[in-house]
Amino acid sequence: MSAGKGLFVSFEGIDGSGKSTQARLLAEALRADGREVVLTREPGGSPGAEEIRALVLQGDPERWSAETELLLFTAARRDHLERTIQPALACGATVICDRFADSTRMYQGLSRGDLRRAVDTLHDLMIGVEPDLTILIDMDPAAALSRAKARATAEERFEDFGIGLQEKMRAGFLALAEEFATRFAVIDGNRAPEAVAEDVLAALKARA
Known part of the structure; x- marks a missing residue:
């Protein structure tokens, strides 16, 4: 276990990949x-x-630099870890978490600047926890972006960077899954949610 005595599962993927839906479906299955x-x-x-979430996910795409985003996301993660994740574990x-440190490795460490080393250094200093299992929902970038934009919420700052970011992020997440192969399970998200959910549950049972 990475922390405590519970099980820590994270979901990752590009915007619109369906990871939030799959996190919810997995939670429902485990509770049942x-x-x-x-x-x-x-x-x-x-x-x-949650207060920091509003700062980083709303507004103009160029509102923050990648360096500032890194600090904001890490501050939010530290508070989340102390107040929610660690007590539950x-x-x-x-604990099923829709995104964790791997998203920062991608969005700030890869896409918004050459900051991967800084991301990992700050993570080691201030977080020091990795999930026991990370489920990557892999999906076609164009289809995922279309789905994400259709939600029409106020939290579209990263979606507004466009298809180029989506494509770069998909490649980056797949590379990250190879880098941390013992922790990641890659699931094809280009299918009906029910079919994806079956594979997610199977991946958890195989690792837990």
Whole structure:
């Protein structure tokens, strides 16, 4: 285990890949099986982190530099870790998190600047926790972006960077899955949600 005695599962993927839906479906399946589950998200998951979420996900795409984003996301993650993730794991719960540090490795470390080393250094200093299992929902970038834009929410700052970012992020996430192969499970998201959910649950049972 990476922290506590519970199980820590994260979902990753490009915007619109369906990871939030799959995180919810997995939580529902595990609760139906009698498990205690905490379903959370990043940025966010604690009161302070949710305030930072509004800062980083809304507004003009160029509102923050990649360096500033890195600091904001790390601050949100630290608060989330202290107030939500670690207490739940210590109680033996399964924590399912919609995004975690791998998103920062991609969005700030790869796409918004050459900051991967800085991301990892700050992560080691201030977070020091990796999920036990990371499920990457892999999806066609154009289809995912179309789905993400159709949501029409106020939190579209990263979607507004366009298809180029989506394509770069997909390649980056797949490379990250190879780098951390023992932690990642890559699931084809270009299918009906029910079919994807079956594979997600199978991946968890294979690793847990």
